[in-house]
Amino acid sequence: MTLLEIRNLKVSYNTRRGKVEALSGVSLDVEQGEVLGVVGESGSGKSTLGLAIMRLLPRYSQIEQGKIFFDGRDILKLDDEALREMRGKEVSIVFQDPYSSLNPVRKIVDHFIELFVEHGYTYEKEEIEKIASQLLEKMGVPPEKLYDYPHQLSGGQRQRVAIALGLALNPKLLIADEITTALDALVEAQIVELLKEIKKEYKTSIMFITHNMGLVAQLADRIAIMYAGKLVEVGKAREVIEKPLHPYTKALLSAVPRIGGSKALQPIPGEPPDMRKPPSGCRFHPRCPLATDLCVREIPVLRNIGDRYVACHYA
Numbered sequence: 001m002t003l004l005e006i007r008n009l010k011v012s013y014n015t016r017r018g019k020v021e022a023l024s025g026v027s028l029d030v031e032q033g034e035v036l037g038v039v040g041e042s043g044s045g046k047s048t049l050g051l052a053i054m055r056l057l058p059r060y061s062q063i064e065q066g067k068i069f070f071d072g073r074d075i076l077k078l079d080d081e082a083l084r085e086m087r088g089k090e091v092s093i094v095f096q097d098p099y100s101s102l103n104p105v106r107k108i109v110d111h112f113i114e115l116f117v118e119h120g121y122t123y124e125k126e127e128i129e130k131i132a133s134q135l136l137e138k139m140g141v142p143p144e145k146l147y148d149y150p151h152q153l154s155g156g157q158r159q160r161v162a163i164a165l166g167l168a169l170n171p172k173l174l175i176a177d178e179i180t181t182a183l184d185a186l187v188e189a190q191i192v193e194l195l196k197e198i199k200k201e202y203k204t205s206i207m208f209i210t211h212n213m214g215l216v217a218q219l220a221d222r223i224a225i226m227y228a229g230k231l232v233e234v235g236k237a238r239e240v241i242e243k244p245l246h247p248y249t250k251a252l253l254s255a256v257p258r259i260g261g262s263k264a265l266q267p268i269p270g271e272p273p274d275m276r277k278p279p280s281g282c283r284f285h286p287r288c289p290l291a292t293d294l295c296v297r298e299i300p301v302l303r304n305i306g307d308r309y310v311a312c313h314y315a
């Protein structure tokens with residue numbers, strides 16, 4: 001069953017130096033209970049996608065075109081009241097910086113109380129404390145931390161608390177936007193394990209946004225690769241990793257250091273494009289080892305090859 005359907009989504013930002021088209025016609029589905037990895041370099045539009053789904057884009061941005069259906073409802077048509085209701089209860093987002101969802105001057109427990117009150121629950125304080133401490137325990141945070149301030153927790157614990165808050169109202173979809181990027185490798189691995197458990201126990205669909213192909217390989221059922229505001233490849237995680245069809249996916253994969261191997265990290269040659277003036281034709285052509293005149297001229301459509309989607313003239 002499809003939970004989230006994004007169709008031909010175009011989002012732009014008005015900046016002092018001109019208009020930036022951050023998403024240029026993205027169509028993507030998230031199925032119930034699956035982990036979808038959204039992978040791409042910085043600036044490819046991953047965060048914009050997550051924010052658009054939550055309807056949390058800044059005022060100086062526009063959704064120019066497209067539709068986002070969540071559980072059959074058109075998110076882009078919801079009023080403020082319905083949006084408030086949706087956030088946390090249907091879809092949650094966790095960011096790289098846990099302070100995005102934690103108030104430094106409030107104890108952890110108060111965040112849970114506020115969340116339940118905001119959503120109209122009439123639980124007693126003790127009931128919320130019980131729910132929250134159970135949830136913290138599941139997330140691997142000692143329940144007594146409920147009465148601490150965010151700064152009294154480690155970085156990993158803060159992120160676990162942000163995840164617990166995201167899950168407290170049992171949403172159908174959790175968007176995790178670079179949630180391990182600021183953490184060291186050991187804590188990062190633990191958070192990935194935690195997400196695996198969440199998927200198993202709560203059956204929550206997870207959109208796992210990352211620039212790290214290695215992480216997504218451990219977690220995702222399907223992968224969507226983004227480049228310069230467009231999807232370039234979408235498919236089953238294992239198939240995409242074992243047999244990437246788009247040259248950009250290949251480049252991302254060769255940038256992953258192999259565990260226990262001698263292969264060092266290879267940065268992808270060249271720079272991501274300036275999104276105020278994206279390259280003609282295939283946006284990857286200036287960095288692509290296979291590019292021809294056709295790639296400079298013609299935009300490749302995301303076409304179906306087996307059960308994969310690839311936007312490359314030569315895939």
Ligand SMILES: Nc1ncnc2c1ncn2[C@@H]1O[C@H](COP(=O)(O)OP(=O)(O)OP(=O)(O)O)[C@@H](O)[C@H]1O
Nearest residue numbers: 013015020022041042043044045046047048049275
């Ligand atoms: N608030 C903003 N104001 C103006 N431009 C923005 C804003 N946020 C993103 N952009 C631009 O939109 C494009 C997509 O950015 P986005 O943050 O969605 O990409 P990303 O893949 O999530 O990258 P990162 O991992 O660095 O956040 C980039 O060109 C970026 O400069």
